[in-house]
Amino acid sequence: MKKLAILSTLLVASTAFAAAPKDTLVYQWSSDIPTLDPAATYDTGSGAIVENLYETLLTYKGASISQLEGLLGTKWTVSNAGKTYTFDLRKNVKFHSGNAMTCTDAEYSFERMLVTNEGSSANYIIAESLLGTGANANDDKTITWARIDRAVECNSAGQLVFTLPKTDPTFLARLAYTGFAVVDSKYAIGLGEWSGKEADWKAWVGKDLTNSKLDKAPSGTGAYKFVREDANAFLATAFDGYWGKKPALKNVIFQRVDEIAARQQAFLRGDADIIEGGGRATDTAQLKGKPGVTWVDDLPNVAATALFMNQNITDKGTLGSGKLDGKGIPANFFSDVNVRRAFSYAFNYQQYITDFQKGAGKQRTTLMPDTFPGYDAKVKKYTYNRAQATAYFKKAWGGQVWKNGFVLTAFYRDGSAAAQTIAEILKREVEAINPKFKVNVSAKQWSEMVASGNEGKNPLISIGWAPDFADADNFMYTFYSSNGYYAKRSSWKDASVDKWLEQTRATTNTAERNRLYSLVANRAYEQASHILIPAGVNYSFFRDTIVGAGKANYNPMISFTLGTYWKELSKK
Template identity: 65%
Template sequence: MKKLAFLAPMLLISAALAATPKDTLVYQNSADIPTLDPTMVYDTASGSITENIYETLLTYKGASLTELEPLLATGWKESNAGKTYTFDLRKNVKFHSGNTMTCDDAAYSIRRNLVVNSPESGNWFISEALLGTGSNANDDKTITWDRIAKAVSCNNAGQLVFNLPKVDPAFLAKMAYTGQSIVDKAHAIKQGEWDGTERTWKEWVGKDLNDSGLSKNPSGTGAYQIVRRDANTLLARAFPGYWGQKPAIQNVIIQKVPEQAARYEAIKRGDADIIETGPRSTLSQLQGPGITILDDLPNTTATAFFMNQNVKDPGLLGSGKLDGRGIPANFFSDVNVRRAFSYAFDYERYIKEVQLGKGIQRTMLLPDSFPGYAKDVKTYKYDAKQAESYFKRAFGGDVWKNGFTLRMNYRAGAAASQTAAELLKRNIEAINPKFKVEIGAKQWSTMLNDSKAGKEAMIIIGWAPDYADPDNFVHTFYHSEGYYSPRSGFSDRSIDAWVNQARNTTNTAKRNQLYKLVANRSFAVAPFIYIPAGVNFTVYRSELKGVSKNTYNPMTSFSATGTFWKDLSK
């Protein structure tokens, strides 16, 4: 109750003085916080909180995407040809409950993720690493308790041991993901969570734990602990028993403010230290005394037009034929169609009009700041003559002779996606009067579900990384069994083989060579139209210290500053 009595007035004081106190950080955004249970975290809003109240074994070093350093671990070693990892754990670390962290807590945390592995969570990739499958035990009957127990355990020396079925070069990066945070086992069980035993594990497989007891009452080892949370406000306070350096910021207030204009006014007045901003075109509204705009930050998302080679919704096909009134389900299976569409998009105009000149045309669907990105690869440029040439070759000349009507959707409310779709439509229809592209807005959740079922002909969709390894993008987009495969219907034996090889070697140079092969092959077969990547920026009050290009790490969920709360001060 003392904590509530202390923090609640702080919120009132900040509003009254129109300036946040020196020891308090106020962040305003428009997002809900779905969960504070690490096993369910798979969105940036939840991740930005959990990464500050919980901690993982490893974390990224400074702004690096390739260097990892110990956090709750003090060191680790590899053995068994890269299939066994043994971690030494930090001593005398306290949870917010007052319990001392042990190896048993760490083993319980990872086992819990393997047991639950809900479809709504991000645990598929740690399950893939430790069990050889991204599925849970309900969907893959070969998963047994013995396999889970063997995958992660404690040895007699109190070390945490991971046994992988095969080499995974991304394993350490996966362990830095906030969903692999170490939870307080005794506290979790007291909240009604899984008891950690073989007797009950099957009861928890696939459960949706977004609103779990642990989410309502978390206990981590992080520098901050939750004091109060409701639909619109979260209050956190520095944990006095934190094992690391004591943070300068003692209080953190997260406020949900849906209206962009209200957030902009708040940071201008000093009511907020950091805010969620709108598109680059709105930055002019924020320029002024007391506000810093940090620009030219890395963008770690990748976005593309998907050209579905096997459209499973007859309603999008019109006549279903190349007669000018529709398209066949396999319209995009002809590489000439895909190349024509790729040449028909005006990349430079998109960068100029949507990204105000702050954009990069990438060579592949992998962030250019990531390891494995291949710079020396051809890219498509807007060329109406080239597009016309490939359209004339498509389907033996039938596309050019008869024309087509294509229906494509974009996410409702996404101005950049709408503009991209309109640019493509305008350019294609200008090539041949028999070509028609009908575009429409669609609710995001509906479009996601339909595209996952292969029911969209052409959509714009992107990917943000779970962990800083190229496989998280390359397998997702390009592999025939990748997460996005149903949305594109794309399959290429050579690419599949190269991606599989890259997944099974720890040799960085070899992996990079394989990813370059993927990029070159992708240019040749054109499964996607790569949308230029915007350059990121962030806006904050100038008195806030600890935000810079040298410290900004895009893998930190609290990407408004690219840092943890504990690294900030005023």
């Protein structure tokens, strides 16, 4: 009881409490946590926690993004011309509830993903492999219970068997995604989640699990188990029944602290072990080289960020007058390619690299990591050019944009210095071109950004993508396909691009896939589909009492800011 009282104090305390205890990791950030249900996890804020409470069949080996190793799956075989995968599961594994993990739990977990699959979750990724479509049974009437049931089953030997409709060279990589974790079926059903039976599966098709019963009370097999969460803090504690090596850190606390200055002060005092930074310029000036701070630089960056120009804005409340009369914009304002090109030329890329990234940034040609196969460095890219921006603004909407002006709102994630800087640079440059142009900059909480983006409400937002699995498909299809996850955020559609991307999924020939990706990239440049934000060189920093973090242990596929799982960390 005494320990619980101490932990409760830590949870609700501000940044003023004394140095973080040796057995406790304290992380301060500006984000909320959209969900703790793996089947609804599709953002890095949720992923940073879920990946430590739950476990997947496979994970990445060390710092590699291409080598996989078993986690809850110990070994696997591939047969039937690459369409059948049979997994042996780890024995003597317990859930946080005390229930023993069996093949039934794994089967339930994947069937639950296929049944509930809806637009804001990652479940379409596994559905594409197991059902041959990212749709659910409401949107695709050919999906039946029998079809879902056949896709994933337990055989008589207790092995988990996946049966794919066609060969998928990315299937194993997909299984390493945080959201495709094994949940406690008996516990979940007891909470009132889907029964796992055919009898009620239709009632759960497309159900949003963001605020599910498992979100409120998770039970995984991970090294840490959930204790409590409120609007300002999250607490997990080491799971005594964990099958693997006992974690060195007893407790992990995530505190929400919106102000970067407050996070910095807490960090320098030692009240927080790790914090969300304010970008390279701010972090270098305020934290690098300070006593007690370890700084690690030149880390790989496998994320991509863009400004999304929404061609079909669904929220009338963001449109002002809803007309090109100088008092707002129409819902299809960005459907004119001249508008998109004008905005693309108006963004000052080099200023962002110089001022915010302190010179440690690079303009990419495509919205994917330049270390991934399929990236084409020869594709043209937009550069800051006020004359070109002016010329395209004068062409836009038959001259009405230049003549009448506009008012629009650019949204960014509250607390994100990078996203705020991006929006402010665009605002400054666009408004300098014509006094009739007005760009309002507004912050939204992360969960609100995700939800409104899923509904196509935001006119202009800066948002990034961290890979779910290490393959070009996870970026190119996600950003550029009209069936991709981000399609609703931009409503950009190009028939040729859709055709080329489908073709990349129909071949295992790497050279052919790369050729098709180059076609997509060139077309996206021509049509100014997105404003590509320069990619920074990753870095991390933490208190020098932290052991187990650093370049040798950093894997960019892990959501947590240090690129490693909590169980790998300790404090001296």
